[in-house]
Amino acid sequence: MEKNDISPIMTYSTISDIVYKWIRNAIVSSAFKPGEWITQEDITERLHVSRTPVRDAFKRLQSEGLLVVKPHQGAIVVQLSLEKLIEVYEIRMLLEGAAAKHACENIANKNINELEKINTKMSAQRSDPQQFMNCNRNFHYSLYSFSKREYLISTIFGLWDLIEPYRLIYFSHDGKTDGAIEEHIHIIKALKKHHPEEVRQAVIEHLNDVVTTLSSNGAELVNIEAPIRRKRQRAEPTAK
Template sequence: MTTKQKNEDETRNHKSSLAEYVHQEVLQAIRDGKYHPGERIRESDITKSLNVSRTPVREAFRRLQSEGRLTFEAQRGAVVAELDPQEVAELYAVRQHLEGVAARFAAQHASEAEILAMEYILERGLEATGDPRELNQINWELHHAIYNAAHNRFLIKALGAISDSMALLRGVKYIPEGRPQKLYDEHSLIIKAIKERDPDAADQAAQNHIRHSFQTHLKATFQQRSDDR
């Protein structure tokens, strides 16, 4: 290999690494709720915040588009994708059963330290009732704590894919009145069953929670669309 070819390979690898870095950062921002479905993401904001040129940002955006995370509109540019109603129903149907399995396994395999971590996150959620984004983030922290406590790598991968798709749901900016307390109560039942090592109760409590979450999502989406009119 000539020096020129080596330099060209190094340049390509560097560009590829930057694009991967930008891809992961933007994807994480979507997961964390920093960008909502239907919200525009400006190239200039990403280049500035990550201190990179536009080239890796555009490459990352194209990849995110191919993965269904972003769409491109003529007037607005890159926009966080949004699931349609049928996709939402299908997503929740799968999530309900996977969450039940995760809670069941956690009841069988969670360590005492993992259960204490769940209880700690649960109490944090009760204190974050005024900020939808913070409450949403804490909610996901608790669910991921349960996933990890299940100690099944294949289940974690499946739930990871579900989590990424959940980030594309419309309506997360809205919290119906009384929902934070209900959320706390539903999570409490799941953790109680895990702590008591009752797999059946944990499975049922988790499935009931996701069923209620789906109903809440439908109400929140309807409210947001009414406000947008």
């Protein structure tokens, strides 16, 4: 097969992946908000691409649960009910507790020190919810990576992407960042003891605090009942 026979396929694949990652990042970073409509025409205009890679990106994101595609209309960024949001957190408690327990069995003291540095950086980013969230994600990803459970980690972060916009809103409220930092300190203390079950429980309690708060006043905290928006602002999503 000649080189020229495969380069167009490779080029298309690259464009398709770029479009997919751009839209996905816009959803996860809350540039496209839950309940917001987006159209193929809007994306093609913004990215200067054809409709085909945009259509494929919509399909991929729908399969991941991030979009609901409406034929001949566009797509809606998935908007969770409060019950569904709490359900995701309950699943996270099970999965992340297991990941943290396995991580404790493998982690070294120097790695725990790195987690402390990340948590210190989080503390310095309290006034910037997006940067705070980036540090928070880094903390948990770094911890769970030591579990050496590839499928478990992949499942966990698929759930994270689904609820990231709500987490951003949640941590924008006064006092919520302080609680997360303190709970990370408890996780770190358990890691230093090298006690897997204690680490598992610390992570579960960390997430359960969010479930308890959402159960009492979640609609107010994360704007869960906001109406679906058919029009959107032209602000560009922040690149990662």
